[in-house]
Amino acid sequence: MDCACGHHHAPTADPSGTPLAMANPPIALHGRLICADMAQLMTALELLPDHVAASRAEPGCLRFDIAQSDDPMVWTLSEVFADSAAFAAHQARTAASPWGKRSQALTRDFHRHEAQPRIRPATQADAASLSALLPAGTTPLPALIAHVEGVAVAHLSPSGVATIHPALQNRGIAEALQDHAAP
Known part of the structure; x- marks a missing residue:
């Protein structure tokens, strides 16, 4: 789908298949990022492109997609990391980044879970x-x-x-x- 961030987001692929158990499974995060006002929206529009690029460049990042929903104040996200260590590294990098420092007031409605290959x-x-x-x-x-x-x-x-x-x-x-x- 095309969104206000200017990117084309590919449709979700077929999620079926035979489960593969792993001792240290990938970590997935899904949810919404919600802007309360125009200032927060402008912060998101300014900082998200660099945050997305840096996140996708992390060695443990398997997927990092974020897109505005039909409500421009609400962003949907879908992230997948190789394991809990890769997700922890992502969180540490994010906290120290301009996005992490300037987006703290945005509401985060996320669900984190282990993802089975x-x-x-x-x-x-x-x-x-x-x-x-x-x-x-x-x-x-x-x-x-x-x-x-x-x-x-x-x-x-x-x-x-x-x-x-x-x-x-x-x-x-x-x-x-x-x-x-x-x-």
């Missing part, structure tokens, strides 16, 4: 997420993927080559994909 065949709806994960020139379909709340974090090609998000490597995902693909 899931394994399923890739679909065309995964194309954008896969393009961020795979090396240039890699054909994303057909494939088996692991995703966290619709964000592709691992890809298993028909030839058996696995590509895993750097923040989730060595955590059993490649093996789980290969086991799932075995006849």
Whole structure:
């Protein structure tokens, strides 16, 4: 969807699949950021672009989407981090940032939870997420993927080559994909 922040936000991908248990699962945060007045809205409009860019650049960030809702004073957000340590690092960076220091008066209505990766065949709806994960020139379909709340974090090609998000490597995902693909 297009929003007042000037970005196109991709539709949510297929959330289905076989659950993959992890000892240290990804952390997801969903909710709303609410501006009480025009001054708060102007603060959000001024600072959010840099905050979003810095958040997306964090090594443990799997997804960081924020968009204005139909009510321009309300922003919806969806964040996914590799694990609780990555989420804690995000919170520490945020607290020290201009966004963290100047947006404290905005109302935050967030829900934090552990997110379980899931394994399923890739679909065309995964194309954008896969393009961020795979090396240039890699054909994303057909494939088996692991995703966290619709964000592709691992890809298993028909030839058996696995590509895993750097923040989730060595955590059993490649093996789980290969086991799932075995006849």
